[in-house]
Amino acid sequence: MKYLDEYRDGDVATKIVAEMRRIQTQPWVLMEVCGGQTHSIVKNGLDQLLPPGVELVHGPGCPVCVTPLEMIDKAHAIARLPGVIFCSFGDMLRVPGSDGDLFTIKSNGGDVRIVYSPLDCLKIARANPDKQIVFFAIGFETTAPANAMLAWRAREENMTNVSLLVSHVLVPPALEAILASPENRVQGFLGPGHVCAVMGYSEYLPISARYKVPIVITGFEPLDILQGVLMTIQQLEENRAVVENQYSRVLDQVGNLPAQKLVGKVFEVSDRKWRGIGNIPRSGYRLREEFAVHDAEKIFDVAEIATLEPAICISGEILRGIKKPHDCPAFGTLCNPQHPLGATMVSAEGACAAYYAYGRHLKPQGKDAQHQIADPVHATGGSA
Amino acid sequence: MPTSRDTEIENQEEAETPVSALFGSCPIPIFEHKQIVLGHGSGGKLTADLIDKIFLPAFRNPILDKLDDQAVVTINGARLAFTTDSFVVTPIFFPGGDIGRLAVHGTVNDLAMSGARPLYLSAAFILEEGLPVDDLRRIVESMRASAADAGVQFVTGDTKVVDRGKGDQIFITTTGIGVIEPGINISADRARPGDAVLLSGYIGDHGMAIMSQREGLEFEGTIESDCASLNGLVAAMLATPSPTAPDFIHCLRDPTRGGAATTLNEISKRANVGMLLNERAIPVRESVKGACEVLGLDPLYVANEGKLLAIVRPDMAEAVLAQMRAHPLGHDAARIGEVVPDHPGMVLMKTEIGGTRVLDVMFGEQLPRIC
Amino acid sequence: MCLAIPGKVVETYDQGGLRMAKVQFGGITREACLEYLPDTQTGEYVLVHVGFAITKVDEVEAERTYQALMELDQLNELESPVVEELDEIEAAKQATTSRFIKARNGHEIS
Numbered sequence: 001m002k003y004l005d006e007y008r009d010g011d012v013a014t015k016i017v018a019e020m021r022r023i024q025t026q027p028w029v030l031m032e033v034c035g036g037q038t039h040s041i042v043k044n045g046l047d048q049l050l051p052p053g054v055e056l057v058h059g060p061g062c063p064v065c066v067t068p069l070e071m072i073d074k075a076h077a078i079a080r081l082p083g084v085i086f087c088s089f090g091d092m093l094r095v096p097g098s099d100g101d102l103f104t105i106k107s108n109g110g111d112v113r114i115v116y117s118p119l120d121c122l123k124i125a126r127a128n129p130d131k132q133i134v135f136f137a138i139g140f141e142t143t144a145p146a147n148a149m150l151a152w153r154a155r156e157e158n159m160t161n162v163s164l165l166v167s168h169v170l171v172p173p174a175l176e177a178i179l180a181s182p183e184n185r186v187q188g189f190l191g192p193g194h195v196c197a198v199m200g201y202s203e204y205l206p207i208s209a210r211y212k213v214p215i216v217i218t219g220f221e222p223l224d225i226l227q228g229v230l231m232t233i234q235q236l237e238e239n240r241a242v243v244e245n246q247y248s249r250v251l252d253q254v255g256n257l258p259a260q261k262l263v264g265k266v267f268e269v270s271d272r273k274w275r276g277i278g279n280i281p282r283s284g285y286r287l288r289e290e291f292a293v294h295d296a297e298k299i300f301d302v303a304e305i306a307t308l309e310p311a312i313c314i315s316g317e318i319l320r321g322i323k324k325p326h327d328c329p330a331f332g333t334l335c336n337p338q339h340p341l342g343a344t345m346v347s348a349e350g351a352c353a354a355y356y357a358y359g360r361h362l363k364p365q366g367k368d369a370q371h372q373i374a375d376p377v378h379a380t381g382g383s384a
Numbered sequence: 385m386p387t388s389r390d391t392e393i394e395n396q397e398e399a400e401t402p403v404s405a406l407f408g409s410c411p412i413p414i415f416e417h418k419q420i421v422l423g424h425g426s427g428g429k430l431t432a433d434l435i436d437k438i439f440l441p442a443f444r445n446p447i448l449d450k451l452d453d454q455a456v457v458t459i460n461g462a463r464l465a466f467t468t469d470s471f472v473v474t475p476i477f478f479p480g481g482d483i484g485r486l487a488v489h490g491t492v493n494d495l496a497m498s499g500a501r502p503l504y505l506s507a508a509f510i511l512e513e514g515l516p517v518d519d520l521r522r523i524v525e526s527m528r529a530s531a532a533d534a535g536v537q538f539v540t541g542d543t544k545v546v547d548r549g550k551g552d553q554i555f556i557t558t559t560g561i562g563v564i565e566p567g568i569n570i571s572a573d574r575a576r577p578g579d580a581v582l583l584s585g586y587i588g589d590h591g592m593a594i595m596s597q598r599e600g601l602e603f604e605g606t607i608e609s610d611c612a613s614l615n616g617l618v619a620a621m622l623a624t625p626s627p628t629a630p631d632f633i634h635c636l637r638d639p640t641r642g643g644a645a646t647t648l649n650e651i652s653k654r655a656n657v658g659m660l661l662n663e664r665a666i667p668v669r670e671s672v673k674g675a676c677e678v679l680g681l682d683p684l685y686v687a688n689e690g691k692l693l694a695i696v697r698p699d700m701a702e703a704v705l706a707q708m709r710a711h712p713l714g715h716d717a718a719r720i721g722e723v724v725p726d727h728p729g730m731v732l733m734k735t736e737i738g739g740t741r742v743l744d745v746m747f748g749e750q751l752p753r754i755c
Numbered sequence: 756m757c758l759a760i761p762g763k764v765v766e767t768y769d770q771g772g773l774r775m776a777k778v779q780f781g782g783i784t785r786e787a788c789l790e791y792l793p794d795t796q797t798g799e800y801v802l803v804h805v806g807f808a809i810t811k812v813d814e815v816e817a818e819r820t821y822q823a824l825m826e827l828d829q830l831n832e833l834e835s836p837v838v839e840e841l842d843e844i845e846a847a848k849q850a851t852t853s854r855f856i857k858a859r860n861g862h863e864i865s
Contacts, residue, residue: 001674001781003761003800003812006821010738015827035755036757045739064755089805090680090751094423103421103748116601116679116752117806119788122771142757143754145791146807149773156772194757197802197810222737223824249817250761250802250810259791259809596783605783674781678803680758754758754805 003249007221013049016226020051023237027053030232031178032190033171035062036220038351044222054229057185058318058351060174061192063139063167064091066274071167072097076105077302078134078165085111085128087121088136118150125154125162134296137164142194144168144285145259148266151287154294165296166287169272171195172203173283179211183322188232190225191217193247198263200255204243212241219247266291276318318351325352423748427641427687430748451654452572453494453637456564463564465500467491470557476523479593480608481689483556484523488530489613489689490640491558496615497636497692499570499622500562502534507558508542512551523554534613536560567629568622572654574634577725580701581659582694584617584708585716586610587644588672591686601679601752605671612690614638617713624707626700633704635695643685645731645743647693653729661721661733661743680753685746695723759804761812762787764797778803 032038038058041047047056060066076097079086086102093102093114106112111131115121118135125133137147147164154162171192178184191204196217208215214235218228228246235241245251265288272284287295318325325331331352335345345352423430440448447455454467469490476483487507495502507527511520531538589610596603622630635655639647644666652659668676668683676683690713696704701719708714721733731743762778767789769775774789778801787803789795792811801808 001670001677001761002763003817004677004781008736010736012824012827013737016824019827034757039755043741044735044737045741046737048739049737062755089754091753091755093751094748103423104417104419107419107421114752117788119773119806139754140757142759142804142809145809146788146805149788149790149807153773192757194759194802194804194809197759227820227824246820249813249820256791256810258793262791603783603785604777607783669782671782674762674779674783677760678762678780678783678785 004221007219007223008044009223012223013226016223016230017049017051020054020230020233024051024053024233025237027055028187028233028236029055029057029185030188030190030229031057031059031186032218032225032228033059033061033175034190034192034194034220035065036194037061037190037192037218037225040220040222040225042355046222046225049226050229054233056229057322057324059178059189060274060277061140061171062351063143063169064095066169066276067092067095067138067167068273068275069097070273071165073099074297074300074302075136075165076100076102078296078300079105079110079112080108081132081300083130084132084134085113085124086134086136087113087115087124089116089138090114092136092138118146119153121150121162122153122157122159125159129161131161132299133162134300135162135164137166137168140169140171140192140195141199141263142192142197144263144267145198145256148263151266151291151294152262155291160293163294163296163299164287166267166285167272168267168285169274170269170283170285172207173280174274174277175204175207175215177277177280177283179207179213181322185322186213188214188236189216190228190232191215191243193217193219193224193250196245196247196255197251198256198259200251200253200260201243201245202253208241208243214241214244216244216246217251219250325355328352331355421748425641426746426749427646428746428748431641432745450571450573452498454498454500456498456500456571463500463566465495465498465502465562465564466560467494468557468559469494470555472552472555473594474552475594475597476519476553478597478609479606480589481593481611482523482526483554484526485530485611486609486689487556487558488527488534488536489611491560492534492536492613492615493638493689493692495560495562496613496618497570497638498562498564499568499618499630499633499636500564501619502536502560502562502613502615504539505531505536505558505560506540506542507538507556509544510551510555510557511543511545512553513545513548515553520554523556530613534615567631568633569631570633570636572635572637572651575651575655575657575695575723576634576697577657577723578698579634579695579723580698580719581648581661581721581723582696582701582705582708583644583666583718583720584614584692584694584714585690585718586667586669586672587639587688587691588668588676588683588686590689591643592672592675592681592683594687595679595681596675603675603678605675607669607671607675610688610690612713614690614692614713617692617708617711620707620711620714621694621704624700624704626703632697632700633694634697636692638692639688641687642746643683643687644691644693645682645684646745648731649729649743649745651693651695652731655723656728658724658727658729659721659731660724661731663733663735663741665718665720667716667718680755681750684743685750698722757804759802759809761800761802764789764795764799764801764808766797767795776801776808778808 072095078084102112121133121135151164201217204215214232216228216231218224231244231246267285268288269282270284270286271279271281273279292298424434454465457464457466471483471487473483492502593607593609595601596607635651637647648659672683705717708717733741733743735741760780762780764776765779766777774793776787776789777784778787788807792808800812802810
């Protein structure tokens with residue numbers, strides 16, 4: 001497939017890693033922000049290819065993981081209502097709320113449907129005029145234009161049976177929250193490639209300047225990620241801290257203006273609670289007042305659910321890159337995708353779930369020792 | 385369950401700590417499903433859970449405990465393979481096949497995977513009130529043709545009708561018997577370190593053909609189900625010239641629900657061996673790859689209905705592969721890996737890019753993702 | 756996050772008041788909304804996320820990026836730099852090292 005296969009070339013990967021070894025003089029801790037990047041890293045075993053001393057920690061870039069429990073419970077409460085067709089991306093179906101997940105609700109007779117595009121909800125709404133179609137509008141900035149279009153079209157066509165339950169989150173405030181933390185060990189970032197395809201990367205310039213960290217906006221294929229890591233190490237080795245664009249074939253500083261424009265007409269910035277992190281001011285989107293009639297939170301009387309969240313799991317520390325999934329005593333044992341205990345296990349994109357799916361809880365022994373999934377820092381004693 | 389004291393502590397922490405030091409918060413996990421959910425039918429961990437917790441304890445016996453796709457029973461010295469399968473696919477007509485064709489090939493294949501010569505099938509129909517008779521006629525004709533292809537006969541059957549709304553058009557259950565010749569000893573627990581892992585062709589065709597028809601996920605393209613009876617291919621493989629009995633084929637499985645990854649995991653665990661696969665060697669059509677990329681699915685976990693995995697003694701691997709490639713259903717057969725003594729029960733794969741990945745069993749069904 | 760796949764636009768049309776396209780991904784074709792890339796022509800490559808084309812793939816940039824990766828080989832074979840440059844490199848390394856040590860002393864790095 002064009003523009004995908006070329007970025008999976010094993011020989012080029014080896015070259016990039018050789019270049020990393022050539023220039024690296026000390027250990028570095030980098031964070032990839034996107035869940036999709038985490039997925040790619042773990043699926044392709046990219047972190048095993050990195051030179052010792054280059055450590056990748058995983059960021060909070062999974063909108064599914066960071067959707068607060070209260071929001072999940074609201075979604076479930078709405079999905080249970082008779083007369084509602086609850087539409088969602090596949091990712092959200094298995095996320096447990098306080099009592100079951102969307103599959104459980106479906107098995108109890110709830111009309112829950114997986115959609116690929118938010119526009120599918122319009123088709124469903126036209127076919128079911130007597131039902132309330134509610135769409136679970138989650139995502140980072142990448143998904144906002146698509147979700148905005150649904151709200152926009154619903155209003156244009158006066159489709160009063162369509163509403164959105166919005167739980168959008170934004171990347172730059174999350175990055176700042178991580179950088180502002182005294183426990184932060186991250187020295188460079190692989191920025192979110194597809195978020196920036198929509199938004200451009202100008203928001204990252206002040207962050208890079210204020211905290212003096214390199215931010216390299218990176219794509220998702222193995223070679224993209226390796227090149228992004230290389231560019232970040234180059235900056236760190238040269239004591240530079242600027243924003244660079246690895247994913248230049250797809251984005252520039254400005255982003256997609258028509259998309260940003262419609263997003264601005266439909267949504268406004270609001271405070272948002274992030275599961276595993278807490279409230280981050282001005283870190284999300286909500287529907288503007290003009291769209292109140294399409295705002296599921298306003299239409300449906302789903303009372304604020306007081307959620308009990310015992311602090312067993314360490315997903316907050318994982319989301320901020322302070323710990324790794326296998327640092328958690330529950331990882332792979334008490335906590336696995338079948339019985340997720342926390343944010344980072346509930347979604348396929350969460351660091352714990354990705355680690356689990358690609359077998360990191362299992363430790364291969366024996367002849368395939370060279371294939372062993374070793375932590376690059378600890379494997380070499382950690383120092384340059 | 386959290387105690388009130390836990391809540392107290394949690395509330396205190398929440399009040400005192402600023403954003404930068406907030407801890408992770410965890411929901412109360414779902415430990416048990418009180419009702420059947422769709423994932424229980426996916427062929428992954430949920431299904432295994434159901435078998436382990438509900439069916440095995442009730443029905444336990446040495447034959448069942450083997451948990452192969454078929455049961456091998458010995459009656460008056462003759463070894464018979466015996467299997468059953470239900471077909472509930474929607475839509476009932478899909479590119480490359482229909483539910484009837486699936487119902488024949490699925491059961492024939494379960495028999496063939498024990499090295500048996502499939503002989504006789506039964507068919508039980510559950511029809512929903514309102515199903516057009518023409519649809520039924522089309523499906524039955526398809527079953528006739530498929531049975532003829534496979535060289536089997538339908539010798540008995542049953543029909544029931546349920547109220548409209550209670551039956552999703554048509555469900556078919558087929559049961560089959562076949563006979564296993566002496567000298568053939570094929571079973572999951574025979575996989576041995578050093579054995580070659582062979583795959584008969586492109587993976588992911590069937591699952592993606594079905595997916596292409598699913599509301600909202602439609603795509604145009606030429607992905608057709610690979611639905612086919614494999615007994616001919618198996619016979620060709622068993623007939624590979626060899627000075628000894630055809631016991632060089634240790635294991636055969638058709639990777640249906642859950643895909644190739646799930647099937648290889650089952651064999652690994654059953655035989656307590658490890659496997660190491662080579663991603664570059666696994667054949668996937670461009671169209672299937674494209675569809676999987678778009679939906680965020682992994683072809684290794686997508687169902688196949690006309691493919692088999694064979695675990696073969698290493699000295700015979702090339703010869704068996706040649707036999708496969710000479711057969712119409714094995715043109716694209718490939719050697720995709722080997723059985724290893726290390727990491728028993730685990731399947732590892734060397735990725736295209738040079739890293740290593742562990743292929744775990746699917747949890748429930750694979751869902752399209754946006755992330 | 757954000758699964759977005761590059762595909763080739765093979766047809767554009769209007770539907771339900773929206774600009775749409777048929778996009779080809781390695782052998783299969785799917786519909787995508789072009790409202791956010793209204794001037795897209797057939798033959799161009801776009802990145803599609805949840806049924807929306809969010810950006811174009813710049814063929815020239817793609818080529819440039821790929822060439823840069825190919826050239827890494829040549830970098831690895833460069834002759835060693837002259838002495839003055841070496842001193843500069845050494846100085847830069849030391850500056851970075853001390854910065855790192857300062858930072859490190861401030862936190863416990865496991």
